[in-house]
Amino acid sequence: MKKRLSLAALAVVSALSLAPASAQEKVLRIGMTASDIPTTTGMPNNGFEGMRFLGFPIFEGLILFDLTKTDQLATLRPGLAEKWEQAPDDKKTWIFHLRKGVKFHDGTDFNADAVIWNLERIFNKDSAQFEAGAVGIMRSRVPILASYKKIDDSTVSMTTSIVASYFPWMVPYILNASPASWEKGGKDWAKVAMLPPAGTGPFRITGVVPRQSVTLARNDAYWDPAKKAKVDQIVLLPIPEPNTRLAALRSGRVDWIEVPPPDGIPSLKQAGFVISTGSYPHVWPWFYNMAAKNSPLADVRVRQALNYCIDRSAIVTLLNGTAEPSVGWLKPNDPAFGKPENRYTFDPAKGKKLLAEAGFTDKKPLSFKVMISTSGSGQMLPLPMNEALQENLKQACGVDVQVEAVEWQVLLNAARAVPDDPSLKGAMALNVSSPSSDVGMMFRYFAYANSSPTGSNWEQWKDDKFEDVMKTLSEATDEATIQKYFAMAHERLVDNPPWLFIVHDLNPRAFSKKVKGFVSPQSWFVDLTLVDLQ
Missing domain, CATH: 3.90.76.10 (Dipeptide-binding Protein; Domain 1)
Known part of the structure; x- marks a missing residue:
């Protein structure tokens, strides 16, 4: 399935490279990590990559x-x-x-x-x-x-x-x-998606080819003249396989790719392509399924142990330096990181000690399944990264991990299921990358009121101290109080971890030299109106 999608994407970019275009038109072609085009009705799927390209611009x-x-x-x-x-x-x-x-x-x-x-x-x-x-x-x-x-x-x-x-x-x-x-789509959202529908943003959708591409055009009547886009059109292409994206950029079939394969970055730089990286609020974790029946992750010692058992620096090396170790939801240099009791390092001895206290030893090893994606928004290189973690946990702490790989949207759907839902196929963890941008996002992911299936607290994690702190934080109006309690809340996420914290990535992208004006913000999203082609 993955191979067929990649070939379809290549067919589209090949056609684009050969199609005649006005000499005056500036057409920016972007290779996304998604395996399909995000939905186009005004609330895109495919995670925050969907919002980045088919949400906020339109x-x-x-x-x-x-x-x-x-x-x-x-x-x-x-x-x-x-x-x-x-x-x-x-x-x-x-x-x-x-x-x-x-x-x-x-x-x-x-x-x-x-x-x-x-x-x-x-x-x-x-x-x-x-x-x-x-x-x-x-x-x-x-x-x-x-x-x-x-x-x-x-x-x-x-x-x-x-x-x-x-x-x-x-x-x-x-x-x-x-x-x-x-109304124009006959009050049928499936038909509305193909019109395509209208928004108010600096770009408008002008063409949709299912599973292949979406074309955006500049909205010349945009309400903010200062934010009028510089390019005439943007063509978005789903290319989930990293090396296929790399080939599309090298051949000139696209101008921009999300998440270039790390081992290809040195050669891209040598060939004159532009690599963009930058710190932004994002974490690549495993979500713990602690509320499932007989879940071994219900024990906080197990959740802490796994955080001591993984070699984060090895993952950073695998990613050729395009990530940094994650020891919490926020980065250690963030003022709201706080002073948690646990400062996770690669410490297999401590990890094995905690596992033994929880009843897991060489004779009775911890064993569970993690569900991962094959690609997707913010997922970086999920297959090799998870294979490395699988081997790391086995060698360092004797933990047996089985990996179930599914498509990105299937994984996102699983993250909205209840802990024992059949769609999880017995998974005790999900590998879903997450924003870590603000207090509202913290509330969304960790407040008990947002437990699955109605909210993003898939783990159904509940920490009474966290709940008390969040209540004070919710009612605060001055920045000093907000920062104080934000840090206290984060300390609970570290010491009573609902996640296995692995890495924060550095948001890598690769561009042809003709792409100008791109700003890499400290956000999941980008301002496409700033981008120009020369």
Whole structure:
């Protein structure tokens, strides 16, 4: 299956390289890691790579990320809302003042009715426009939205289930598509996907070839003239196999590839290609299935032991230095890392001691299955990386790990299942890369209220100290208090680990020399309006 997909992708890029183009047109061709094109209805699947390329460039939220800086974490900026604030009489309610005069790509008006229509699309199963395929994706990213209403044509409110100072960090993931697109598609989301649908962003979708490519064109009527894109078109191609992406770049069939194979980076540099890397909030872990029946990972000593048993530096070497060791959800130099009792190093003796205390010895070794992907957003090189971990755990601590490889979207679906769901095939861990960008993301992944299947806490991890700290953090308004309790919360993630922390990658990409203006932000996402071709 993987080979067939790679050949299909190559066929598309070959055709593109031979197709005639206007001498004046700038067409940027990008090789993604996904094995299929992300969905195009306004809430893309395929993880954050889907959001990176078929989410934010086309369909926008009331709040956007500022992706123009490399020296600090991405911040928030006004999007389809010019400003927002907590209601003076209710800290659970947020008021959004919408930008006036914005049009969807199809020429229809963006207004409060469109916002409510899009919220109903996801959060009201009885709405005519309910999009079942998008519900799990968006609800898991905005798990605390309780209600919403139109105040007037340019003002809406959203109310959360708890007081949450970090709610604005969740709002960018609520994307807005044109209600008129749904009508034009016969009120059938499958047909809407092929129209294609309209958003408000700096790019619009102009062509969809299922499982092969998506073409974007610059939106010359974009509401922010300062953010008008520099290229005329972008062609997105799913090329899941790293060496196939490398070949496509070398041959000139694409201009940009996500995650070049690490062993190919030196030769790319020597040949004049541009390699981009940079620190950003991302961690590549195993999620522990601690709530499954008879799970060996229910014992915190086992979860800690595995964190002492792995040689993170060997994985960094495997990736040719395009990653750094992970000993927590955040990086050790992050002010919110805190001072946990456990500072994980490669210490097999300590790992084996903890395993023995939990009842696992050479005569009764720990054994479990991990489900991984063959490629995908932020997954780097999952097959060789997991094979290395499998051997490492066996040699260092006598742990037997079986690996079940599936496609990326199948793995994402598994991460929304309950711990004993048949779709997991008995897996006691999932290898799903994760953002680690802000308090809202921490709440999404680790608060017990967000336990699977309704939220992203697949492990159904519960730590009472963490819960107490998060409550204080949620109600805080001053930055000093937020940072203090953010660090306290992170300490619990290290000392009572719901994950096996492995590496933080450095977001590698490779470009032809004609790609100019790219900024590698401290974010999963990128600002495609900055990119030019010369």
